[in-house]
Amino acid sequence: MLLALTLVDYILVDRLELTLQPGFTVLTGETGAGKSILLDAVGLLLGDRADATVIRSGAQRAEISAEFSLVATPEVGHWLNENGFDGDAETLLVRRVIEANGRSRAYINGSPATLQQLREVGGRLVDIYGQHAHYSLLRPEVERGLLDAYGGCSALATQTAVAWRAWREAQRRRQEAEQRTAAAAGERETLGWLIETLTQLDFQAEQWQTLQMEHKRLAHAAELLSGAQAVIALLDEDGDGVLTRLKTARARLDELTGFDPRLAGCAQMLEEGLIQVQEAVRELTRYADRVELDPAALAAAEARIAQVMGVARRLRCAPEELPQQLEEARLKLAALTAEADPETLARAEAEAANAYQVAARALSACRQAAAAPLSAAVTAAMQRLAMAGGRLEVTLNPCGPESGGLETVEFRVAPHPAQELRPLAKTASGGELSRIGLALQTVLAGRSGAPTLIFDEVDAGIGGGVAEVVGRLLAEVARDRQVLCVTHLPQVAARADHHWRVRKSTEDGMARSRIDVLSPAARVDEIARMLGGVKLTELTRRHAKEMLQQNE
Numbered sequence: 001m002l003l004a005l006t007l008v009d010y011i012l013v014d015r016l017e018l019t020l021q022p023g024f025t026v027l028t029g030e031t032g033a034g035k036s037i038l039l040d041a042v043g044l045l046l047g048d049r050a051d052a053t054v055i056r057s058g059a060q061r062a063e064i065s066a067e068f069s070l071v072a073t074p075e076v077g078h079w080l081n082e083n084g085f086d087g088d089a090e091t092l093l094v095r096r097v098i099e100a101n102g103r104s105r106a107y108i109n110g111s112p113a114t115l116q117q118l119r120e121v122g123g124r125l126v127d128i129y130g131q132h133a134h135y136s137l138l139r140p141e142v143e144r145g146l147l148d149a150y151g152g153c154s155a156l157a158t159q160t161a162v163a164w165r166a167w168r169e170a171q172r173r174r175q176e177a178e179q180r181t182a183a184a185a186g187e188r189e190t191l192g193w194l195i196e197t198l199t200q201l202d203f204q205a206e207q208w209q210t211l212q213m214e215h216k217r218l219a220h221a222a223e224l225l226s227g228a229q230a231v232i233a234l235l236d237e238d239g240d241g242v243l244t245r246l247k248t249a250r251a252r253l254d255e256l257t258g259f260d261p262r263l264a265g266c267a268q269m270l271e272e273g274l275i276q277v278q279e280a281v282r283e284l285t286r287y288a289d290r291v292e293l294d295p296a297a298l299a300a301a302e303a304r305i306a307q308v309m310g311v312a313r314r315l316r317c318a319p320e321e322l323p324q325q326l327e328e329a330r331l332k333l334a335a336l337t338a339e340a341d342p343e344t345l346a347r348a349e350a351e352a353a354n355a356y357q358v359a360a361r362a363l364s365a366c367r368q369a370a371a372a373p374l375s376a377a378v379t380a381a382m383q384r385l386a387m388a389g390g391r392l393e394v395t396l397n398p399c400g401p402e403s404g405g406l407e408t409v410e411f412r413v414a415p416h417p418a419q420e421l422r423p424l425a426k427t428a429s430g431g432e433l434s435r436i437g438l439a440l441q442t443v444l445a446g447r448s449g450a451p452t453l454i455f456d457e458v459d460a461g462i463g464g465g466v467a468e469v470v471g472r473l474l475a476e477v478a479r480d481r482q483v484l485c486v487t488h489l490p491q492v493a494a495r496a497d498h499h500w501r502v503r504k505s506t507e508d509g510m511a512r513s514r515i516d517v518l519s520p521a522a523r524v525d526e527i528a529r530m531l532g533g534v535k536l537t538e539l540t541r542r543h544a545k546e547m548l549q550q551n552e
Contacts, residue, residue, distance in 0.1 A: 001020075001068065001071075001451050002020045002126065002482060002484075003020060003091070004017070005018045005038075005042070005066050006064070006065045007037075008062065008064075009055060009056040009059035010054060010055075010063075011034070011037050011040075011513070012034050012511050012513040013056065014059075014512060016515060018500075018515065022482055023483070023497035024483045024495065024496045024498070025482075025484050025497065025500065026485050026499055026500070027485070028487060029501050029503055030504070031488075033503050033504045034504055035486045036486070038486075039456055042126060042128065042454065043128065044098075045064055045065075045118065046118060046123070046128075047115045047116070050098045052098065052099070055100060058510075060099075061097055061098060063098075065094065065096070068091065068092040068125050070090055070091060071090055073451055075124065076092065076121060079120070079124070080108070084111070085109045086109065092108070092109065092121070092125075094107070094118065095107040123139075124450060125450055125452060126452045127450040129434040129438065129455045138424055143411045144404055144409040145157075147394055147409050148363075148367065151369060151370025151374070152366070153367055156366055157363055159363075160359040160360050160403075163355045164356055164401070170351075171349050173349075174342075177342075177345055188336050191329050191332055191333040191336070194325070194329045198322060198323075198325060198329070199326070201307065201322065203322050203323065205321075208308070208320055212305070231284055232281055232284050232288065235284075236281050243274070243278065243281065246270065246277060250267065250271060250274060253266060253267040254267060357401075360405045363405045364405060367405070367407065367409065370394075371395075371396055377443040378436070378439050378443050379391040379392050381439035381440075381442055382439050384473075385435040385466060386435070386462040387415055387432065387435060388417075389416060390414055390415045390416055391421070392439075393411075393413075393421050395410045395411075396408075397410060411424050412427075415427060424436070430456070430457040431457040431458065431460030434456065434460075435458060435470070438455065438470065438474065438477070441477045442473050451481060451482060452481070452483075452484070453477065453481050453483050454483075454485070455483065458474075462489075464491075467489040468491045470492055471491050471492040471494065472495060474495060475496075490527045490530040493527060493530060494547040494551050498517070500517055501522070520548075524541055524544045524545055524548065525541070527544035527547060527548065528540040528541045528543070528544040531544060
């Protein structure tokens with residue numbers, strides 16, 4: 001839904017800030033007051049091409065911006081994320097700047113955007129009925145989507161599109177595999193050698209530290225033996241070792257303790273130290289007895305280290321990474337083997353093609369069942385909208401397999417009995433397009449389309465009872481959509497929830513367009529003006545009040 005619209009230095013507007021509401025809003029005013037300015041500005045936000053003529057006289061540039069609510073359109077949020085336009089998940093900001101040199105810049109959520117991106121996101125948010133440039137109903141994919149929504153075929157359409165992409169992906173994989181057969185064969189051979197080498201190496205990452213420690217011990221076995229024996233001699237050498245001296249010191253302290261008991265603590269500590277040294281001597285003796293000089297074991301450890309290091313250097317990785325290299329090589333070889341199997345790839349492609357055909361045929365049947373009822377319903381609605389004898393026919397034209405199914409959908413219309421059915425874009429005028437769009441919206445009852453609908457020229461060439469019907473139908477559509485309508489008919493304006501008046505004034509010798517949000521009293525005057533012209537009378541005011549009261 002459109003929440004706010006701001007125009008700066010645009011045509012006859014110096015600055016205009018509008019806050020929009022849900023429901024039905026009408027724009028009225030004298031001919032030439034500038035009602036189309038607002039619609040043209042929205043068109044620029046939807047991706048229309050712009051030039052410097054839209055810049056207000058005396059200004060350097062024009063700027064248009066809008067804020068939309070995305071609460072009812074989560075798919076727009078998905079589109080924004082996919083295209084890199086991050087922002088608030090519930091709102092969208094769109095801005096367009098037109099420079100004096102004719103160039104323009106567009107922004108979505110503050111990030112630069114292309115006109116095509118504006119059209120893509122804008123088409124999901126706003127439909128303008130009455131101008132061919134914006135009328136989404138003239139796009140084949142929109143007509144197809146409306147039929148699917150009416151017939152309850154949307155889920156099948158999504159399933160068909162998913163199946164189409166899967167089929168195309170399977171086809172792409174087969175074709176690419178065929179193109180790289182020779183290169184894949186060489187890569188498989190290399191991976192096979194790598195897997196065989198690493199499998200024979202039989203090496204685990206945790207073994208590397210253990211192997212290095214074992215090699216270090218074997219390489220220094222002689223030094224370890226001689227060092228342990230030297231320490232034992234220092235501690236337990238006959239007559240002059242540490243143990244002998246500790247025993248002498250302990251005996252002397254025992255004598256002195258007899259004279260002064262306060263030395264008992266020192267004697268106890270010395271006794272404990274003596275016990276620890278004796279235990280160390282015993283452990284060192286056992287260690288020295290177990291140390292062996294084993295040249296064969298040392299040679300084996302050195303050979304194993306050289307083997308592991310050699311493979312790691314060839315693969316340009318650390319020894320600890322070799323097991324991971326083996327696992328990755330196995331996975332890649334399995335993938336290449338599967339891709340190189342023409343039977344497997346062809347079978348996968350055939351299965352994907354069959355899945356698409358099943359989904360597409362079901363979608364075709366659903367569309368066929370819905371086409372005639374939708375045609376009849378819209379045709380009936382057209383009779384109430386000054387298009388007596390007119391008819392709309394939904395035509396399904398077979399086509400080759402594509403994402404949208406096995407047929408194209410075309411809305412063909414004859415606005416008058418004497419005309420033959422022809423495509424909408426080649427047949428209907430602006431006012432007729434608006435009324436056909438209104439008829440479709442009433443039939444679809446909010447099941448499809450943009451959340452904001454703008455109707456222009458919907459009242460062209462009608463009046464009286466038909467105008468009342470148009471007003472009532474617009475109000476019905478606005479129950480679950482935001483509807484904006486430019487109108488000259490009081491019967492339509494009286495049905496609105498909100499009423500804006502567009503007026504032109506002269507300020508400082510320059511023309512300006514202004515939009516007033518009408519109060520209830522001002523609304524009576526505006527409806528009276530639409531009923532009776534420039535001069536207001538009590539009669540026209542009473543009539544205006546009656547019209548507004550009847551529609552409350």
